[in-house]
Each structure stands twice: as structure tokens, then as C-alpha cells.
Amino acid sequence: MAGENPLHHFELHPLVHMHLGGLDISINKAVIAMWIGLALIFLFFMLVVKSGTQLIPGKLQSLAEVALEFIRGLVDEFIGEEGKKYFHFVAAIFFFIFACNVIGLVPGSYTMTSQLVVTGAFAVMIFVMTLFIGFARHGLHFLSILVPPGVPKIMIPFMVIVETISMLARPISLSVRLFANMTAGHTVLGVLFALTMSAPIWLGWLPFGFTVIINVLEVAIALIQAYIFATLTCVYIGDVIKLH
Amino acid sequence: MPQFEQVEVFTPLLFWSLISFAIFLFLLWKFAFPPILKALEDRQARIREDLKSAEDLKIEAEKMRQDFETQIKTAHEKASTIINLAQEEARKISEKTISDTQAKCRQLQRDAEHEILTTRNKLLKEIREYISVLTIASTEKILHRSLNDDDRARLVEESIDEVLSSMEEKA
Numbered sequence: 001m002a003g004e005n006p007l008h009h010f011e012l013h014p015l016v017h018m019h020l021g022g023l024d025i026s027i028n029k030a031v032i033a034m035w036i037g038l039a040l041i042f043l044f045f046m047l048v049v050k051s052g053t054q055l056i057p058g059k060l061q062s063l064a065e066v067a068l069e070f071i072r073g074l075v076d077e078f079i080g081e082e083g084k085k086y087f088h089f090v091a092a093i094f095f096f097i098f099a100c101n102v103i104g105l106v107p108g109s110y111t112m113t114s115q116l117v118v119t120g121a122f123a124v125m126i127f128v129m130t131l132f133i134g135f136a137r138h139g140l141h142f143l144s145i146l147v148p149p150g151v152p153k154i155m156i157p158f159m160v161i162v163e164t165i166s167m168l169a170r171p172i173s174l175s176v177r178l179f180a181n182m183t184a185g186h187t188v189l190g191v192l193f194a195l196t197m198s199a200p201i202w203l204g205w206l207p208f209g210f211t212v213i214i215n216v217l218e219v220a221i222a223l224i225q226a227y228i229f230a231t232l233t234c235v236y237i238g239d240v241i242k243l244h
Numbered sequence: 245m246p247q248f249e250q251v252e253v254f255t256p257l258l259f260w261s262l263i264s265f266a267i268f269l270f271l272l273w274k275f276a277f278p279p280i281l282k283a284l285e286d287r288q289a290r291i292r293e294d295l296k297s298a299e300d301l302k303i304e305a306e307k308m309r310q311d312f313e314t315q316i317k318t319a320h321e322k323a324s325t326i327i328n329l330a331q332e333e334a335r336k337i338s339e340k341t342i343s344d345t346q347a348k349c350r351q352l353q354r355d356a357e358h359e360i361l362t363t364r365n366k367l368l369k370e371i372r373e374y375i376s377v378l379t380i381a382s383t384e385k386i387l388h389r390s391l392n393d394d395d396r397a398r399l400v401e402e403s404i405d406e407v408l409s410s411m412e413e414k415a
Contacts, residue, residue, distance in 0.1 A: 010246040012253045024255045031260045038268045045276035053283035055290065064280050088277060092269035115247050117254045118261045125262070183247065 006190040010114060010183070030110040037099030037112075067095075071230065078234035079241060086237055093122070094230035101182060101222030105189075105215055113225075114182040116175060123175035126233050134240035145243050174232055181225050185218045371411075372404050379403040 014026035048064045057065055071091045075083035083090075097113055104111025112118050134142035146163040147156055192214060195207035379399050384391060391399070 007245055012246070012250055012257075014253075014256070018256075020259075023259065024252065025259045026253075026256045027260070028253060028256060030253075030257060031264075034261065034264055038264060042268065042271055042276060045272065045280065049276060049279045053279050055283070055287055057283070061280070061283070065284055068277065068280055069284065088273040089269065091277065092265065092272050095272070096265050096268055112257070112261060115253075115257055117247070118257050121258050121262060122265075179247070183245075 006187050006194060009110075009186070009190055012110070028110075030112050030115065033103050033106075033110040034100050034112040036109075037103030038096065040103070041095045041099045074231055074234050078231065078238040080238065082241055083234070083238070086234075090230050090233055090237075093126075093233055094226050097122075097178065097229050098222060098226035101225055102219060104182065104186065105218050105222065111182050111186055113178050114186055116179040119175035119178045120171070122229075123171035126174070126236060127171040130236045130240045133237060134243075137241060138243065142240065142243070145240065170232075170236060174229065178225050178229055181221060185214070185221055189214055189218065368408070371407065375403050375407050376400040 012028045012030055014028050015032070016027040018025045018027060044060075045064060048060045051058065051060065053061055068091065071094055072087060075087050075090055079086060100112040103109050104114065134145065138144075146160045146167070148159060148163070151159050189211060192207045192211040196204050196211060199207060376396075380391065380396055383399055
């Protein structure tokens with residue numbers, strides 16, 4: 001029963017069984033929810049584009065422009081002039097996570113970002129990408145990122161160890177933060193909803209009211225988590241470009 | 245937690261999330277973002293152009309203001325010169341007018357004196373003639389006889405001298 005285990009709704013079951021060369025790629029509720037979220041985001045932008053972008057924007061165009069300007073601001077601030085070529089990637093990360101976070105708030109849906117394997121995959125992808133950018137840009141000199149400027153020579157070995165741990169912790173913190181926030185939020189919502197369903201009608205409005213409030217709060221958290229993920233992506237890319 | 249226990253869903257989740265992200269990134273990059281970013285850049289370019297135009301107009305206005313100030317200064321100088329010249333001219337005209345008027349007055353005075361003198365002489369002549377006639381007639385009446393020419397001339401001269409002396413005393 002859902003009322004007995006608040007983590008029950010995180011369980012996934014294949015809806016369409018698929019295999020690709022021995023690899024299980026079955027489609028489940030999380031995948032479909034993710035596709036719906038991404039489709040809605042993409043359709044929103046296409047609606048703006050198909051309406052015709054104007055010099056004096058309408059409401060939809062303004063919303064789209066504010067979102068893109070916001071991400072461009074992040075990219076410019078943390079990466080700098082070279083950030084332009086990473087803009088599309090960062091924007092896609094932001095909207096992907098935002099779509100997955102928000103679509104999960106629809107009752108009966110699923111939050112893809114509540115799966116650590118997914119957030120971890122994205123965090124590792126970003127980490128590997130930053131390493132690739134660093135080595136491609138600076139060669140072996142990129143390793144100097146492990147030695148902060150102004151450190152006494154005797155401290156260098158120690159600092160290399162500390163910085164390496166710090167670097168390796170980045171994907172872990174990036175993925176766990178998002179996963180934990182989404183899991184916690186949906187668990188709280190699940191518990192409150194279970195309370196609403198199990199309570200008598202005269203008392204049920206109380207947890208239901210909290211469910212509504214927490215749901216609104218979760219929308220804000222969904223946005224904030226997408227913002228944090230995109231910001232940290234920019235910070236990591238900016239670090240490897242500027243080194244220090 | 246199901247997220248750690250259901251390892252069999254890891255592969256589909258990883259596969260579809262990464263594939264979906266790649267497609268999502270491609271679609272946004274190719275179709276969604278460019279027109280919106282272009283609109284943003286167009287607007288920024290327009291604002292930049294407008295600002296530049298405003299700046300140019302401001303510089304032009306400043307230049308025009310300086311030109312106007314120079315022109316006004318020049319005009320003031322010219323006006324001042326014209327006023328000085330006009331004042332000088334007016335002074336000269338005034339002096340000339342006064343001088344001419346004075347000369348005219350003097351001329352009029354001379355003419356008047358001359359006319360007075362002429363009139364006076366004419367009157368004196370008329371008086372002399374009248375006195376001579378009157379004197380002869382009076383004397384002849386008193387004496388009941390005609391006078392010769394010498395007596396007439398003498399009496400006339402005496403009467404005239406007396407009348408004239410009397411007139412001069414009165415005058």
C-alpha cells in the first residue's frame with residue numbers, strides 16, 4: 001500500500017519491454033514522464049518561435065527571453081567571454097532538470113531526477129566534460145588546477161591530495177544534492193498525501209492543505225535545484241577554463 | 245530505497261535519460277534557441293544603435309550649442325560695435341544739427357536786424373516827407389504868405405531835427 005511506505009512511489013516497473021543488443025532499455029513511467037516534461041518545454045519554445053519573434057516581445061516571448069537571458073547571465077558570469085559556446089549545453093541542462101523536477105509534481109507522474117543513477121550520470125558527464133575541456137585547452141598544465149596559487153612548496157603534495165578529493169567530490173555533491181532534494185520533497189508529499197487519504201474527512205483537510213503548500217514549495221525547489229545544477233556546471237567549466 | 249534496490253531499471257534510466265538529453269539538446273540548439281537568441285541580439289543591437297545615435301545626437305547638439313554660443317557672442321560684439329557707431333553718428337548728427345540751428349538763428353537774427361533797419365530808414369524817410377509838408381503848410385498858414393525855397397528848406401530841416409530828436413529821446 002502506498003499509505004504504508006512513502007517510498008513506494010519511487011518504484012519503477014517496465015511498461016514497454018525493449019532490448020538493444022542485450023541491453024535492457026525498457027520504457028517505464030519515469031521515462032514517459034521525462035519525455036512529457038521535455039516535450040512541454042520544447043513545445044513552449046517552439047510555440048514562441050512559431051508565433052514569430054518580435055522586436056517588442058509578447059508574454060510568451062518575454063518569458064522565453066527572460067529564461068534564456070537568465071542562463072546567459074550565469075554563463076557570462078561564471079565562464080566569461082568563452083561561455084557562449086557552452087550556453088546551449090548549460091541551457092539544455094537547466095531545462096532538462098527543471099522539466100524532470102516539475103513534471104514529477106503532477107500526481108501519478110514520476111521525477112526522473114529522484115534517481116541517483118540519473119543525477120549521477122549527468123554529474124559524471126559534466127565532470128568528464130570539464131576534464132576534457134581542461135586538458136584540451138591547457139594540456140598537462142591543466143593539472144596545476146590541483147595547486148592553488150600562493151601555496152608554499154612544502155604544502156603542495158598535501159594540497160594536491162586535498163584538491164583531488166575536492167575535484168572528485170564535485171560530481172558526488174552535484175548528483176546527491178539533486179537526488180536528495182527531489183527524493184525528500186516527494187517523500188514528504190507522499191507522506192502528507194497518505195495522511196490525507198487515511199484521515200477522516202473532518203481532519204483530512206489539514207494534511208491536504210499542507211500537501212498543497214508543500215507542492216507549491218516543491219515547484220520553487222524544482223526551479224532552485226535546476227538553477228543550482230546549471231550554476232555549478234558553469235562554475236566547473238569556468239574553473240577549468242580559467243584554472244584559478 | 246527503491247532508487248538503490250531496483251538495479252534492473254538503472255540501464256533503461258541511464259540510456260533514455262542520456263539519449264533524451266542529447267536529442268533535447270539538439271532540438272533546442274537547432275530549432276528553439278536560435279530565433280529567440282537572434283531576437284535578443286537584434287534588440288540588443290537596436291538598443292546599442294539607438295544609444296549610439298543618441299550619443300551622436302548629444303555630441304551634435306553640444307557642437308550646435310557651442311556654435312550658437314559663438315554666434316551669439318559674435319552677434320553681441322557686432323551689436324555692440326553697431327551701437328557704438330550709431331551713438332557716435334548720433335552725436336555727430338546732434339552736434340551738426342545744433343551747429344546748423346545756431347547758424348540759422350544767427351542768420352535769422354541778422355536778417356531781422358537788417359529788415360528792422362530798412363523799415364526804420366523807410367519810416368524815417370516817410371516821416372521826414374510828412375513833416376516837411378506839414379511844416380511848410382503850417383508855417384504858410386501862420387504867416388499868410390508863401391515862403392521861398394531857402395526858407396522852406398531851413399524850416400523843414402529844423403522841424404525834422406526837432407522831431408527826430410524828440411523821437412530819439414522817447415526811444
